[in-house]
Ligand code: FES
């Protein structure tokens with residue numbers, strides 16, 4: 001790893017250049033980890049090439065399944081001129097000067113479906129700059145003008161010469177990289193947009209060799225599990241570990257310095273879990289949350305039935321309400337969305353070990369390396385450069401691994417601080433810890449009234465939202481809260497791409513009931529459901545076709561309207577909209593989120609009493625230039641499944657401040673038989689690429705609700721099974 | 729107690745208390761980490777291994793019950809159905825985060841070992857206990873069909 005840690009030259013370059021950092025001139029070399037003697041050379045922070053020609057892309061985004069290990073590698077391979085088989089990848093170390101998310105500013109991290117969006121030009125330039133210095137080196141060696149040389153499939157040729165790139169790496173590393181290398185014209189792309197490019201992370205994930213943070217097995221490591229208060233705001237008063245001492249492998253128990261739990265140290269995971277079971281902890285609940293979900297529900301309903309705290313549209317609600325009162329038809333619905341857990345398949349975990357020079361290494365499926373980096377430096381009182389973050393595969397996240405409190409990494413650090421630091425500490429969460437100790441998609445309520453004129457056009461829209469803000473009171477506040485309004489609460493309602501004359505929107509924050517967090521697609525998880533349910537209900541009331549009704553309200557000429565129209569028409573056409581088989585029903589929804597446009601048609605059979613079966617979902621997505629079409633399809637499939645599964649039957653409920661659900665049996669995941677088929681169509685676009693991790697989720701649940709409403713009741717409170725819908 | 733465990737064709741002697749789930753012996757004692765912990769209550773299938781060729785949830789299989797059995801983990805797969813499954817998984821790029829996939833593959837191999845040509849319904853029934861939070865289900869289904877074709881060829 002010396003290659004990655006001894007690159008001060010790059011740091012200097014990073015300070016001098018803002019966007020793409022392409023500093024050539026430093027050529028640290030070292031033996032490769034695999035024991036090969038090949039010299040490797042960093043051509044820039046994103047590209048490393050060995051003398052044998054093996055190219056390695058340095059991937060700055062963590063891989064939780066959403067595809068950056070393939071996507072960013074594709075960008076380098078495309079512009080450099082090597083095949084996907086000839087390029088490897090490794091995850092970047094924590095260094096926000098080099099590897100920051102350019103959409104986040106000075107922070108290295110992944111989220112908001114920004115990985116491809118913020119890397120597209122940067123990684124292409126890195127690949128192209130590497131190509132240009134290699135060509136220059138060859139030009140010098142052969143005394144042939146660069147213009148006569150080409151680099152293809154890892155081989156430089158021209159004027160009768162031919163040699164693999166490995167031969168020129170050493171020389172290339174002494175040359176100055178061009179600031180603005182020539183990028184390929186999209187017509188020259190061979191890999192970008194190629195549906196045959198395969199995932200780079202498939203091989204280790206099908207034979208058990210992929211290393212997740214849960215798989216850390218360091219010599220002499222201790223496993224720590226934590227007994228946490230069952231109520232938010234509770235603290236440890238005392239504990240008795242006399243029975244825990246009988247568990248073989250138990251080492252010790254100790255209250256965390258912040259009293260947020262008792263750390264149980266053991267020789268292995270099973271002993272730690274057993275000892276925790278045997279531990280008797282008394283919590284101080286005087287300051288703890290005691291509200292139940294029912295209380296929160298009542299508070300939310302009261303909030304949407306009174307004047308909102310924030311007027312988002314800065315207009316006169318009374319005037320719009322008056323116009324709706326006078327409308328030909330009025331549609332009114334009130335919606336409720338429960339708390340939801342992320343429940344990534346890999347329970348949270350990370351491992352901390354000491355280094356010989358007094359520093360620490362964190363092994364983590366690190367979503368936001370900058371956050372634990374700073375937190376650990378503070379906790380251990382170390383300079384930043386003495387803290388290393390090693391990013392491993394993450395077994396899903398859906399938002400959970402990026403918390404403002406850096407929760408699980410801080411727990412591990414506190415557990416480590418309380419030891420003599422001679423043994424690595426691996427913190428493990430159980431599934432029960434995950435479901436009950438979580439950060440949840442906040443509960444929200446919406447109340448909407450829509451007025452229609454005699455021709456079935458919308459003449460007024462009165463929309464009130466209430467819920468707990470995700471960002472307020474956290475370090476993320478500056479990103480999303482403006483004039484008191486947390487945009488994560490209302491994104492998807494305002495601004496709306498629909499042409500709606502006379503729209504009022506208001507928001508009321510409710511006081512925190514639990515810890516809340518972004519959950520795959522954040523505010524869009526509820527706002528898309530409401531917007532698309534109301535558009536549907538309005539279309540039905542107007543006696544118009546739901547697709548035609550939407551198109552009519554997207555008829556303007558903004559880019560959003562055009563692109564939404566594109567995906568809506570495509571999905572409707574591919575789904576055979578209006579031609580469902582006998583006994584089946586279709587529902588549609590279309591929504592923009594994270595810069596991408598997605599329309600989905602859900603086709604169901606059966607009915608709410610005897611069981612609804614999701615037969616087919618047809619999806620159309622416009623995410624700009626599709627870099628890895630098959631990864632995009634996979635993300636749509638996954639996003640749709642995630643949205644539908646939770647809408648069907650999941651919720652987290654509080655009773656007397658405690659979470660009721662414990663594990664998958666009562667927080668039932670989507671299962672293989674729940675969805676018949678998903679078919680995804682990608683719009684061919686030349687716009688810059690945008691996100692795909694989240695945008696598949698928002699339209700899925702409302703499209704299902706609209707299909708159900710086509711032959712039965714309109715479901716306005718989730719989960720659907722609680723609202724009386726049975727699923728086959 | 730000392731237990732002799734036959735795993736992936738080798739016999740290991742391990743020290744474990746009765747009641748210890750096989751999962752933790754495999755992961756923490758034998759350091760074979762391809763078998764995953766997802767729920768601990770037989771509800772997700774991430775920990776699936778083969779016991780005498782049949783898929784079992786290792787989080788709810790106890791060490792004292794496996795003494796005479798042949799255990800196979802993802803690291804020890806090599807049967808014809810296993811090769812077909814891994815090839816199909818590669819062709820279709822089934823994985824996303826990948827954390828559930830060892831278990832999915834162990835179950836899929838179990839299915840194809842007893843039923844080389846399952847219907848879609850049989851696939852859904854058999855694979856029902858293997859959760860995938862990334863919802864890779866439709867590729868799992870397609871890959872099992874594809875593996876069945878590969879086996880036939
Ligand atoms: S860990 Fe065994 S079934 Fe989930």
Ligand code: FES
Pocket residue numbers: 065345395396823824825826827828829859860861862863864
């Ligand atoms: S691939 Fe992530 S849980 Fe299945």
